[in-house]
Amino acid sequence: MVEVRRSVCALDCPDCCSLLINVDENGRGSRLRGNPNHPITRGFLCGKVAQYLERAYHPDRLLYPQRRIGEKGEGRFARTSWDEALDEIAARLKQTVAAYGPESVLPYSYAGTMGILNGASMDRRFFHRLGASRLNRTICSATGTAALNASQGFGVGTEPEQFSQSKLILAWGANVLGTNVHLWPFIVDARRKGAKFYVIDPVRNRTGCAADHWFAVNPGSDQALALGMMHVILQEGWDDASYIDAHANGFEELRSLARKYAPADVAPVTGLSIDEICTLAREYALTRPAAIRLNYGIQRSEFGGAAVRAIAALPVLTGSWKDIGGGLQLTTSGAFEFNKAALERPDLQHRSALGRQARSVNMAQLGNALTRLDNPPVHALVVYNSNPAAIAPDQTPVLNGLRRKDLFTVVLEQFQTDTADYADLVLPVTTFLEHTDLYRAYGHYYLQMCRAALPAPGETRSNVDIFRLLAARMGFEDDCLSDSDDVLIDAALSSESPFLKNINLDRLDREGSVRLNLGEPGQPFRPFAKGGFGTRSGKFEFGAESLEFHAPAESRNGDGELRAKYPIELISAKNDDSMNSTLGNRDGVDRQTAVCEMSAEDAESRDIQSGDLVRLFNDRGECYLTARIGGSVQPGVVRTRSTRWNKRSLKGLGINRLTSDRLADMGSGPTFYSCLVQIEACPDVN
Numbered sequence: 001m002v003e004v005r006r007s008v009c010a011l012d013c014p015d016c017c018s019l020l021i022n023v024d025e026n027g028r029g030s031r032l033r034g035n036p037n038h039p040i041t042r043g044f045l046c047g048k049v050a051q052y053l054e055r056a057y058h059p060d061r062l063l064y065p066q067r068r069i070g071e072k073g074e075g076r077f078a079r080t081s082w083d084e085a086l087d088e089i090a091a092r093l094k095q096t097v098a099a100y101g102p103e104s105v106l107p108y109s110y111a112g113t114m115g116i117l118n119g120a121s122m123d124r125r126f127f128h129r130l131g132a133s134r135l136n137r138t139i140c141s142a143t144g145t146a147a148l149n150a151s152q153g154f155g156v157g158t159e160p161e162q163f164s165q166s167k168l169i170l171a172w173g174a175n176v177l178g179t180n181v182h183l184w185p186f187i188v189d190a191r192r193k194g195a196k197f198y199v200i201d202p203v204r205n206r207t208g209c210a211a212d213h214w215f216a217v218n219p220g221s222d223q224a225l226a227l228g229m230m231h232v233i234l235q236e237g238w239d240d241a242s243y244i245d246a247h248a249n250g251f252e253e254l255r256s257l258a259r260k261y262a263p264a265d266v267a268p269v270t271g272l273s274i275d276e277i278c279t280l281a282r283e284y285a286l287t288r289p290a291a292i293r294l295n296y297g298i299q300r301s302e303f304g305g306a307a308v309r310a311i312a313a314l315p316v317l318t319g320s321w322k323d324i325g326g327g328l329q330l331t332t333s334g335a336f337e338f339n340k341a342a343l344e345r346p347d348l349q350h351r352s353a354l355g356r357q358a359r360s361v362n363m364a365q366l367g368n369a370l371t372r373l374d375n376p377p378v379h380a381l382v383v384y385n386s387n388p389a390a391i392a393p394d395q396t397p398v399l400n401g402l403r404r405k406d407l408f409t410v411v412l413e414q415f416q417t418d419t420a421d422y423a424d425l426v427l428p429v430t431t432f433l434e435h436t437d438l439y440r441a442y443g444h445y446y447l448q449m450c451r452a453a454l455p456a457p458g459e460t461r462s463n464v465d466i467f468r469l470l471a472a473r474m475g476f477e478d479d480c481l482s483d484s485d486d487v488l489i490d491a492a493l494s495s496e497s498p499f500l501k502n503i504n505l506d507r508l509d510r511e512g513s514v515r516l517n518l519g520e521p522g523q524p525f526r527p528f529a530k531g532g533f534g535t536r537s538g539k540f541e542f543g544a545e546s547l548e549f550h551a552p553a554e555s556r557n558g559d560g561e562l563r564a565k566y567p568i569e570l571i572s573a574k575n576d577d578s579m580n581s582t583l584g585n586r587d588g589v590d591r592q593t594a595v596c597e598m599s600a601e602d603a604e605s606r607d608i609q610s611g612d613l614v615r616l617f618n619d620r621g622e623c624y625l626t627a628r629i630g631g632s633v634q635p636g637v638v639r640t641r642s643t644r645w646n647k648r649s650l651k652g653l654g655i656n657r658l659t660s661d662r663l664a665d666m667g668s669g670p671t672f673y674s675c676l677v678q679i680e681a682c683p684d685v686n
Contacts, residue, residue, distance in 0.1 A: 001024065001025050002022045002023065002024055002030075003022070003023050003024075004020055004021070004022055004023075005020070005021050005023050005453040006018070006019065006020060006021075006035070006450050006451075006453065006512045007019040007020075007021055007032075007432065007433055007450050007453040008115075008432065008437070008439045008448045008449075008450045009045075009049050009052075009432065010113040010114045010115045010118075010431075010432035010437065010439065011048065011049065011114065011579045011582065012110075012111035012112075012114055012140070012579055012580065012582075013046075013114075013179065013180070013443075013579065014179075014180050014183075014331070014332075014441060014442045014443020014444070015040060015041070015046075015180060015181065015182040015183075015441070015443055015444070016040075016114065016439055016440070016441035016442075016443065016444065016446075016448065017034055017035075017038070017040070017041040017045060017046075017049065017182065018034070018035035018037075018038035018040075018041045018446075018448060018512065018513050019032060019033070019034065019035060019041075019045070019049075019453075020032075020033050020034070020035050021033075021053075021433065021453050021454070023453060023454065027454060027455045028454075029053055029056065029433065029453065029454050030053070032045070032049070032050065032052055032053050033045060033050075035513075038446070038513055039161065039444075039446065039515075040160060040161075040182050040441075040443075040444045040446065041182060042182065042185060044182075046181050047576070047577050048577055048578060048579060048583060051586075052431075052433070053433075055414070055431065055583070056431050056433055056434075056454065056457075057457075058415075058585070060415060060416065060585060061414060061415065061428075061457065061458075062413055062414055062415060062416065062420075062426065062428040062429075062460075063428050063457055063458025063459060063460060064079045064080075064428060064458055064459050065079070065080050065081065065082055065084075065085040065425065065426065065427055065428065065459070066078065066079060066080060066425070066426040066428075067079075067080045067084075067085070067088075067424070067425055068423060068424050068425070068426075072402065072403050072404075072405070072409075072421075072422045073399070073402070073403060073421050073422050074421065075416060075420070075421035075647070077416075077426060080425075082459060082461075082469075085425050085427060086469055086470060086473045087473065088425065089410055089425060089470060089473070090470065090473035090474050092380065092408045092424075093105060093130070093380055093408075093474065094474070096379045096380045096408065097130070097131075097353060099379075100376040100377070100379050101131075101353075101354070101376050102130050102131030102132055102352055102353050102354045102358070103131065103132065103133045103354065103358050103359055103376055104133075104376040104377065104378060104379040104380060105127070105130060105132040105133065105378075105379070105380040105381075105382070106132065106133045106135065106361055106369065106378045106380070106381050106382070107123065107127045107132060107133075107135050107382050107383075107384075108135060108363060108366065108381060108382070108383045108384075108386055108388055109123065109135070109137070109383070109384045109385040109386050110137055110139050110140065110363065110385055110386045111140065111385065111386075112384070112385030112386055112387075112582060113385055113432060113437070113463075114439060114440075115432060115435075115437030115438065115439055116338065116343070116437065116438040116439065116440065116489075116492055117435075117436065117437045117438055117462075117463075117464050117485055117488050117489065118385075118432075118435060118437055118462055118463040118464055119385060119463075120340075120343070120344060121343050121344065121464060121488045121492075122463070122464045122467040122468055122471075122481070122483070122488065123384065123463060123464075123467045124343075124344035124345070124346075125344065125345045125348060125467070125471075125478075125480060125481055126467040126470060126471050126476075126481065127382075128344070128345055128346055128347075128348035128349045128352065129345075129348040129349075129351065129352055129471065129474075129476050129478060129481065130352055130353075130474070131349060131352030131353050131354030131355075131358055132358060133358050133359050133360070133361045133378070134357075134358050134359065134360045134361070135360075135361055135363050136360045136361060136362045136363060136668060137363055138362055138363055138364045138663075138667060138668050138669045138670065139363050139364055139386075139391070139392070139669075139670060140296060140669075141296050141299070141331070141669070142667035142668060142669040143299040143300070143304045143305045143308070143664040143665070143666050143667040143668075143669030144296050144298070144299035144304065144305075144308045144330055144331075144667070144669075145331070145667060146305060146666040146667030146669075147299065147304075147305040147306070147307075147308035147309045147312070147666050147667070148308060148309075148312060148330055148331070149534075150305075150309065150535075150541060150543060150666070151308075151309050151312045151313070151535075151540060151541055151542075151543060152312060152528065152533050152534065152535065152540055152541075153533045153534020153535040154334035154534035155330065155331040155332070155333050155334030155335075155442075156331075156332055156334045156335050156527045157327060157328050157329035157330055157331065157332055157527070158291050158325075158326070158327040158328060158329045159329075159332075159444070159445060159524065159525050160182070160183050160186055160329070160443060160444050161186060161524075162186075162291070162324055162325045162326075162327075162524055162525075163183060163186040163187055163190055163291055163293070163325065164186040164187075164189035164190050164193075164325070165190065165289060165324050165325030166190050166195055166289050166290060166291040166325040166326070167190070167194070167195050167196070167287045167288060167289055167290065167325070168195060168196050168197075168198070168283055168284060168287040168289075168290040168291070169187055169190060169195060169196070169197045169198070169290075169291050169292075169293065170198050170199075170200060170284065170290070170291070170292045170293070171197070171198070171199045171200070171201070171207055171211070171293045171295075172200045172201075172222070172292055172293065172294045172295070172298065172311060173200065173201055173222065173294060173295050173296075173297040173298040174199075174201075174207070174293045174294060174295035174297075175201070175203075175205045175206065175207045175208075175295070175297075175573070175574065175576070176207045176293065177205075177206040177207045177210065177576070178205060178206055178207065178574065178575075178576035179295065179574050179576070180293070180295070180443055182443070182444075183293065183443065190325075196212045196213075196283070196287070197210075197211050197212050198211055198212060198213050198214075198215060198280070199211040199213070199214050199215065200215040200217050200222070200225070200280075201214070201215075201216075201217065201297075202216065202217060202218060202219045202569075202571055202633065202634070202637055202639075203571055203573055203597075203632055203633055203637075203639050204216065204631060204632045204633070205573070205576075205632070206576060215272055215276060215280065216271060216272070216634050217270050217271060217272060218269070218270055218271040218555070218556060218557070218569075218634075218636075218637075219301070219552075219555060219556075219569045219571055219637060219673055219674075220301045220302065220303070220551060220552040220555040220557070220558075220569075220673070220674055221269050221270045221271070221551070221555075221557065222298050222301075222307045222310075222311065223303060223306050223307035223310045223311075223547070223549050224261065224266050224269045224270055224549045225266065225270045225272065225277065225280075226307070226310035226311045226313070226314060227257070227258055227260075227261035227266065227310055227547065227549060228261045228262070228263050228265075228266030228267075228270070228277045228281070229277065229280060229281040229284065229314065230254070230258040230261070230281075230310075230313070230314070230317060231258045231259065231261045231262055231263065231266075231281075232263065232277070232278055232281035232282065232285075233281055233284075233285045233314075233317055233318065234255055234258050234259075234317070236282070236285075238282075238285035238286060238318065239285075239317045239318065239319075240317070240318055240319025240322075242319075243316070243319035243321075243322065244316065244317065244319075246531060247316070247528070247530075247531035247533065247539050247540055248316050248539050248540040248541075248542060249537055249539045249540070249541050249542065250541060250542035250543060250544055251542060253542065253544035253545065254313065254542040254544040254547070256544070257544045257547055257548065261549070263277040263278050269549070269551070269557055271634065284314065284318070285317075285318050288320070288323055288326065289320065289323035289324060289325035289326035290315075290318070290320055290323075290326055291320075291325055291326055291327060291328065291329070292311065292314065292315065292327075292328040292329070293328075293329055294308070294311055294312075294328055294329065294330045295330070296330070297573065297574075297673060298311070299664065299667075299669060300664070300669070300670065300671060300672045300673040300674075301552055301664065301671055301673050301674045302550075302552035302553060302554070302555075302662065302664060302665065302671050302674040303549075303550050303551075303552060303664070303665045304664045304665065304666070304669065304671070305546075305664055305665045305666025305667060305669075306546055306547055306548075306549075306550075306665055306666075308330065309543055309546065309547060310547050311328070312328060312330070313540075313542055313547075314328070315327050315328050316528075316540045316542075321526065321527070321528040321529055322526070322529050323526075324524045324526065327526070327527075327528070329443070331442040331443075332441060332442055332443060332444060332445055333440055333441070333442040334534075335445055335499045335516050335518070336440035336441075336447060336499070336500075336516070337495050337497035337499055337500060338440075338492040338493070338495055338500075339491060339492060339493070339494045339495045340492075342491040342492070342494050343488060343491045343492045345480055348478065348480075351478070361373070361378075362663070362668050363388075363392070364392070364393060364661060364663065364668070364669065364670035365394075365661045365663075366388050366392045366398050366401070367392070367394050367395070367396070367397025367398040367400070367401060367661060368397065368661060369401070370397070370398065370400075370401020370402065370404065370407065371397045371400055371401045372397075378401075378407065379406060379407060379408065380407070380408045380409075380410075381402075381407060381408070381409045381410070382409075382410045382411075382412075383409065383410070383411045383412070383419055383423075384411070384412035384413075384429070384463055385412075385463070386419070387417045387418060387419045387580075387581045387582075387584075388402075388419055389402060389417070389418035389419040389421070389422060389646060390417070390418045390419070390581040390584070390643050390644070390645055390646055390654055390656065391580055391581050391642075391643050391656065392656060393656050393659040393660060393661050393670050393671075393672060394620060394656070394659060394660055394661040395621065395646075395654060395656045395657045395659075396620065396621055396657060399422075402419070402422040403422065408424055409422055409423045409424050409425075410423060410424065410425050410426075410427065411423035411425075411426050411427070412426075412427045412429045412463060412466060413426055413427070413428070413429060414428070414429055414431060414460075415585050417581065417584070417645065418581075418645050418646045418647055418654075421647065427461070427466055428458065428459060428460040428461070429460055429461065429462065429463055429466070430452075430456045430460045430461065430462045433452070433453050433454045434452050434453075434454050434455065434456045434457070434460065434462075435452050435456070435462040435464070435485075436449075436450070436451050436452060436462075436485045436486075436489075437449070437450065437485075438489050438492060438508070445515060445516045445518055445525065446513045446514065446515050446516070447500075447503060447508070447513070447514050447515075447516060448508070448512060448513045448514075449489065449505070449508035449509065449512065450512065451509075464485060464488070468481065468482055486505060489505050489508075490504075490505055493505065498517055499516045499517050499518065500516065500517070501517050502517070503516070503517075528540070546665075552671070552674035553662075553674070554566075554569075554660070554662075554671075554674045554675055554676040555569060555674060555676070556569060556636055562676055563676060565676075565678070566618050566676035566677050566678045567636065567676070567678065568598075568602065568616075568636060568637065568638050568676065568677050568678060568679055569636060569637045569638070569675070569676060570616065570637075570638055570639075570640070570655075570658060570659075570673075570675040570676070570677045571633075571637060571638070571639045571640075571673055572639075572640045572641075572642045572643070572655050572656075572659065572672055572673070572675070573639055573640075573641065573642065574641070574642060575589065575592055575593055575641035575642060575643075576592075576641075577589055577592060578592070578593070578641075580642065580643050581642075581643040581644075581645060584643065584644060584645040584648070585645070590644060590645070590648050592641050593640070593641045593642065593643065593644035594625055594626055594644060594648075594649075595625060595626050595627075595628050595640070595641065596614065596616065596625040596626070596627060596628065596638050596639065596640045596679075597628045597629075597630060597632045597633055597638065597639045597640075598627060598628070598629060598633065598637075598638045598639075598679065599629070599630075599631075599633055599634060599635045599636075599637070600629050600630070600631075601635040602635055602636065602638070602679070603627065603629045606679060606680060606681060607681060608627050608629070608679070608681045609627070609629070610627055610628055610629040610630075611626060611627065611628075612626070612627045612681050612683070613625075613626060613627075613650075613681070613682055613683065613685065614626070614627045614679050614680065614681055614682060615679070615680050615681075615682040615685075616638070616640075616655075616658060616677045616678070616679050617658070617677060617678055617680075618658055618675070618676060618677045618678065620657060620658055620659075620660060621653065621657030621658055622653060622657060622658075623649070623653045623654060623655050623657050623658055624649070624650035624651065624653060624682065624685060625640060625655075627681075638677070638679060640655050642655060643655065643656070650685060651685070656672075658675055658677055659671075659672050659675050660674075660675065662674070
C-alpha cells in the first residue's frame, strides 16, 4: 500500500515548491515529485530537490546527539543521550550567563530551512527569554530589502504568472534556470508569443546562454547601467510623466542626476558598448509590457543598495507598473505579513536576566564577534540552520574564533558540516519532510503548510522541539515556551494584514496551499498600478541624493593600487545544483564547487590550462581550485560556485577565505561580490 502525502520544499529558493511523496506502510518514502496542481510548481522539481530523499536516508545523516572527544575542528565525536546533552547545554548556558551576562550568548542561524516555525519561532522566544545577544540576520538579502523598502515601502512585485504576458523580460543578476527554475515556464510561454529575453550579468550562466542577448556587465556597475538607461529614457522623452507626477517623489532631482550619466560615460564603467546601453534603454522603455526579474546578487556589492534603488526606479519612470506583465520582481515576501511579535515574542527580553532589549550582532561579521567583541565577549554560540564555518565571509577570524577553547558551541545539524566539527555538542535535527511547518515564498504568492510526511529517523528532533526542551531545562516557566506547533502557526496568522484575511490553520490543513488575498479573485495582482506604495508618503521615493554612482573599492573601477595588486574580480555565485553549503556532502556538488571559471585571455597571460590547479589569493587568504577556461566570464573576472565545504577543499581552505566582512551601503549586508584576487598556477602544493 502506498499513500501520497504532501510536503513543501524548505530550501532557500524563491520557488517554495509544493511536493508530493509516496510513503509505504512502513513509513518509508519513495518518489518525491512536484505537485502538478500547484500553480507555480506545476509538477516538476529542480535537480537539487529531486534527489532530496537521498539526503533523508543518507548513511552519513546525523541521528543521535554527539559530544566532542577531539580537538575543535577535528570532527571527532562520541554518541551521547538527549538527557545528557540537554543537561550539559543548560548547565553551561547558566554558568555563562552568571559569569558574563546573558549577552555573552549568541545564536547564529539563517535560512537552512525557510519554514517559519523551524526558522524563527520557538528559537527566538528562547533567546529572547534568555536575554542573549540578538543576531542581525543580514547574510543574504538585507541590503536589497532595505533598498526596496526605502524606495517602494515593502517587498512585493510582479507575479511570476504575469511574466507569460511580458513582451520584454530582463533577467538582471538573475540566473533563472539555476536559482528560480519555476519562473522559466512563464518566460518560455512569453517567448513563444514573441517576447525577447535579455540577461544582464557578469557571468554567462545557463540562463545567459539561453537568452536572446547577454549583456556582460562589469561586477558592481549595475547602478551605472541603470543610470545610463535613465539618461536615454529621459533625454528621449520616453518617461511616463503622468504616472511619475501622481505616484513618485524626487523626480526633478533624479532627472538632474541622470544627465550626468550619458552612455558614452557609462560604457567604460559597465563594460558594455554605447549601442548596447542605448538599445537596452530604448527597448525597455518602448516595449510594453516589460518586466524585470531582479535577484539578490546585485546587492552583494559595496553599493548594492543604491544599485537596487536605481533599477527599481526604471518601471516607475516608464509607468510599467500599470501593465499586466510589467513591473519588477525582487521578492514577494513582503505580502506574507505574519504577526512576528506574537510568533517571536521580543517582549520576553524584558523578563530575562538582562531586563532590556539585547545588543545586536551582525552575522556577516561573525569573525569580529568571536575574536574582538567585548562588553561582554561571546562565550557561548548556538548554531542552527546555518554553516558559518563555510558560508560566513572573512573566514580566517571566523575559524580562529570557533577554535577558542573558552567558547562553548552547540550545533543543530543534519550532517557533520564544517561548523559541526567545531561544536562541543551536536544535536541531530529533522528535515522538512519530517516535521510540521508553515511556508511563505519570496517568488510567488501562495502560503503553504504541511505536516510531517515521514517519521523522524533515529533520535532526530525538530528545531522547535529542541528549543522547547531547552527552555524547560533552563527553568523558564513562561507558558509560551511550551506552545505546540499549531499554536505557533495560529500566532503567526493572527495578523491584521488584508493579504492574510480568512487564511487559518484549518484551511491550510485542508488545502495545503492558499493564494494570498491580492485584490479581486481571479484578477492579476498589480501592486502599484495605481500607486499605493508602502512608503510614508505613499509614493515611490527616487532618492536621487543616494544614487550617485561610486565604484566598489574592490573592483576594476575602484582602488587603483589594490587593483594593481589583485587584478581579478571574484564572483562566488550560487551553484545551480546545490543550495549554498546545504548539499555540500554530495560528490557531484563538490566537483562543481571545486572549479573556477576564467577567460582565455587571463589564463594565457598566467600560463594556465583548463584542468590546472590554481591558487586564488589576496591579503585575507588563499584558496585552491581547478581552472576551467571558456567564455562564461569576460577578462578580469573569475567565477566560482558557492559554497564548497572547507573539509573537502585542498588544505581546508574555502572560497570565503578571500571575501571580506565589509558591509554594503544599506541594510548592513555583506559584500561577497566586491572582492579582488590574484590567480596563479600551482602545480605543486605542499
